[in-house]
Amino acid sequence: MEILCAPAGLSAWEYPGQGVLDIAGSAFEQAMLDIALLFPVKEFRRNGAEENWLAGRWQAAETFLSKFQQKKLGLPLAYAPHFGYRAADWPSLAVYQDFAERSLRFCQVAGSRYLVLRPFMAEMPTDKLIEVNREFYQGLIPLAREAQVVILLENQARSINGHLVRGRFTSAEETVDFIDGLNAFAGEERFGFCLHMGASGACGLNVYDLLHALSGRLKAVILCDSDATGDRELLPFTGASKGACETDWLNLIRSLREISFDGLLVLDMRDTAAAFPPLLRPKLMEMAQAVLQYILWQIEMEKTVASYPKRVLFGAGRMCRNYMSNYGKEYPPLFTCDNNSRLWGSSVAGLVVHDPKDLLSLPPDCAIFICNIYYREIEAQLRDMGVKNPIEFFNDECLSSLYAGTLLGEGA
Amino acid sequence: MLEIGVQTKEAVSDENPQAGFEMLREAGFACVDFSLNGYLLNTDIYENRLNRFFDASIAELESFFAPHKAGAQKAGIRIHQMHMPYPIYVPSGTREVNEYLWQKMAPKSMELCAYLGCHYIVIHGFKLARELGREDLEWAQTEKFIHYLAPMAKEMGITLCVENLYTSLGGHMVEGPCCNARKAAERIERINEQYGAEVLGFCFDTGHANLVGLDMEEFITTLGPGLKVLHIHDNDGITDLHQVPYTFARTRENTSSTDWAGFLRGLRNIKYRGVLNFETAPVLTAFPREMHLETLKFIARIGAYWSKEIVQ
Numbered sequence: 001m002e003i004l005c006a007p008a009g010l011s012a013w014e015y016p017g018q019g020v021l022d023i024a025g026s027a028f029e030q031a032m033l034d035i036a037l038l039f040p041v042k043e044f045r046r047n048g049a050e051e052n053w054l055a056g057r058w059q060a061a062e063t064f065l066s067k068f069q070q071k072k073l074g075l076p077l078a079y080a081p082h083f084g085y086r087a088a089d090w091p092s093l094a095v096y097q098d099f100a101e102r103s104l105r106f107c108q109v110a111g112s113r114y115l116v117l118r119p120f121m122a123e124m125p126t127d128k129l130i131e132v133n134r135e136f137y138q139g140l141i142p143l144a145r146e147a148q149v150v151i152l153l154e155n156q157a158r159s160i161n162g163h164l165v166r167g168r169f170t171s172a173e174e175t176v177d178f179i180d181g182l183n184a185f186a187g188e189e190r191f192g193f194c195l196h197m198g199a200s201g202a203c204g205l206n207v208y209d210l211l212h213a214l215s216g217r218l219k220a221v222i223l224c225d226s227d228a229t230g231d232r233e234l235l236p237f238t239g240a241s242k243g244a245c246e247t248d249w250l251n252l253i254r255s256l257r258e259i260s261f262d263g264l265l266v267l268d269m270r271d272t273a274a275a276f277p278p279l280l281r282p283k284l285m286e287m288a289q290a291v292l293q294y295i296l297w298q299i300e301m302e303k304t305v306a307s308y309p310k311r312v313l314f315g316a317g318r319m320c321r322n323y324m325s326n327y328g329k330e331y332p333p334l335f336t337c338d339n340n341s342r343l344w345g346s347s348v349a350g351l352v353v354h355d356p357k358d359l360l361s362l363p364p365d366c367a368i369f370i371c372n373i374y375y376r377e378i379e380a381q382l383r384d385m386g387v388k389n390p391i392e393f394f395n396d397e398c399l400s401s402l403y404a405g406t407l408l409g410e411g412a
Numbered sequence: 413m414l415e416i417g418v419q420t421k422e423a424v425s426d427e428n429p430q431a432g433f434e435m436l437r438e439a440g441f442a443c444v445d446f447s448l449n450g451y452l453l454n455t456d457i458y459e460n461r462l463n464r465f466f467d468a469s470i471a472e473l474e475s476f477f478a479p480h481k482a483g484a485q486k487a488g489i490r491i492h493q494m495h496m497p498y499p500i501y502v503p504s505g506t507r508e509v510n511e512y513l514w515q516k517m518a519p520k521s522m523e524l525c526a527y528l529g530c531h532y533i534v535i536h537g538f539k540l541a542r543e544l545g546r547e548d549l550e551w552a553q554t555e556k557f558i559h560y561l562a563p564m565a566k567e568m569g570i571t572l573c574v575e576n577l578y579t580s581l582g583g584h585m586v587e588g589p590c591c592n593a594r595k596a597a598e599r600i601e602r603i604n605e606q607y608g609a610e611v612l613g614f615c616f617d618t619g620h621a622n623l624v625g626l627d628m629e630e631f632i633t634t635l636g637p638g639l640k641v642l643h644i645h646d647n648d649g650i651t652d653l654h655q656v657p658y659t660f661a662r663t664r665e666n667t668s669s670t671d672w673a674g675f676l677r678g679l680r681n682i683k684y685r686g687v688l689n690f691e692t693a694p695v696l697t698a699f700p701r702e703m704h705l706e707t708l709k710f711i712a713r714i715g716a717y718w719s720k721e722i723v724q
Contacts (some may be wrong), residue, residue: 162662
């Protein structure tokens with residue numbers, strides 16, 4: 001999986017240098033080429049008809065690109081200009097087509113292999129709008145092929161006088177049919193999908209069904225927290241109220257894990273970054289990197305378990321039982337162990353509980369998965385004991401099934 | 413002209429139900445949504461507190477509701493739909509609570525529905541998708557409940573109606589059970605075919621749809637004939653407020669932030685001829701008692717306006 005940082009909130013189009021420097025100064029090696037930053041909706045509504053304004057912004061886009069290139073940041077994904085969630089803000093199809101074509105050419109220059117291109121929006125009956133978009137995307141195939149760019153469709157929200165509701169590509173059936181139809185027309189995989197958590201979260205969408213239906217068509221995921229108030233993009237886990245995160249990370253992570261997602265993970269924290277004082281942004285970037293690594297670790301949990309030929313667990317409690325109920329059959333551990341000597345020799349979820357000292361005689365290709373939230377303390381204990389085997393942290397917060405109780409109904 | 417309905421909660425009292433029904437008739441309503449859920453509150457169920465209302469025998473319960481039935485008849489009001497107490501299952505609840513809901517509350521609610529001459533009863537599906545991992549596993553549990561009640565529903569001529577729900581993450585409402593219209597339509601068709609009767613239908617809740625950003629026109633159009641009853645109310649898109657339609661705005665233009673136009677287009681698309689039922693009891697909590705009649709008249713006027721828009 002590749003991880004990227006989106007520049008929104010960090011870089012302004014007029015002075016892109018510092019934001020790009022902040023991205024490059026953190027552990028990010030790749031960024032999203034956000035062409036939309038150059039064409040804010042409000043400014044476009046005022047100036048969009050002026051050729052000089054447009055030419056100036058495309059020129060600025062090249063400067064923006066050069067800043068990324070100077071810092072040797074990879075740009076595998078670009079995001080085309082769009083006009084927000086309100087149909088009334090959108091220009092004519094011809095104008096949007098021009099933006100799309102210029103963006104594709106820009107991708108070719110930047111070396112971006114994917115371009116997120118939102119569907120055209122207008123006040124017209126749904127069926128007609130879908131047909132207009134089908135023709136719009138089909139018309140871009142020759143240029144996308146020439147530029148060697150895969151066009152990514154994205155789940156949309158639409159504004160009902162300021163309140164966001166679900167727009168196109170939020171239902172599994174519609175989205176899969178649309179993408180498959182375009183690829184069949186193109187005769188190759190020229191289209192894929194990008195999930196935007198900012199648009200899905202605001203509409204309360206559970207992405208599980210959508211992502212499972214998309215499976216390999218999903219090429220990128222833009223990560224952010226959002227809430228019901230609208231178009232908000234926050235550093236993951238910071239959008240909280242009533243003592244809990246307001247974004248459905250559970251269903252995102254469990255579905256990406258289940259479909260073995262291996263595409264682009266893009267961090268977009270536009271509003272958090274913009275709100276942070278510039279002097280603190282380098283620290284924010286460190287935190288952002290850690291958050292992204294955590295999400296990556298969660299998504300790749302099963303992959304990590306599978307990467308070892310042998311494994312044992314540490315911990316004989318709930319997390320151990322959850323490991324066994326979700327992964328026990330496919331990736332059976334040799335045994336588990338626990339510091340509680342009263343448990344030694346007993347059995348938990350079919351595993352014999354051992355004394356931790358037994359870990360000293362493990363074969364070298366066997367990993368120890370800590371199934372207890374006191375990860376760091378236990379890891380230190382094992383290293384102090386002289387354990388040389390790989391130590392991994394297991395976590396049960398985003399498993400496919402979290403239900404441990406018995407369901408009513410059968411006996412009723 | 414479609415019939416206009418409203419829920420009985422806050423309008424009809426146990427002490428003098430006829431007076432409440434007469435007020436509703438005067439306000440312009442022809443039907444009511446009988447708030448049976450008011451007799452076993454969801455807040456109590458979630459806290460494992462049962463008031464044992466449904467411990468009473470059917471005869472006792474019928475006797476309790478006899479004045480309501482007579483009052484509605486005298487006022488010329490038809491009890492068109494009712495709401496079964498909810499939830500029907502509490503994942504963290506005690507076995508006693510869950511068995512009570514299943515074995516006592518639910519079948520007795522069906523009996524009362526039949527007694528009141530009501531043909532639609534709204535139920536809430538199980539909220540288990542996060543725990544079980546998949547919506548279809550959650551639905552499987554709800555379907556067990558439906559199959560449990562379906563023979564009774566068929567015999568009594570009652571349609572169980574599942575409604576689109578939300579669940580909360582912190583303070584953010586996200587989709588809950590029955591938020592996929594295509595799945596709902598397929599399930600309704602399959603189950604009704606199995607029983608050879610309309611034992612299952614859908615209750616579209618505009619407020620819940622607004623909270624989780626459902627496209628109302630698409631949702632209703634996809635449901636088609638499976639849509640049997642409505643819960644109409646408005647909110648700010650953030651909290652389930654059950655207010656009067658057209659109340660909320662998000663921008664300085666002050667245009668409604670709920671897609672009422674899409675809602676009406678959906679009902680027009682499917683040629684909806686059922687009752688326009690308002691689930692707006694909290695409006696009566698907000699307004700002074702002296703203004704209840706006028707407030708209810710205003711709600712009924714919205715219904716009358718919509719009726720023309722839908723039937724045109």
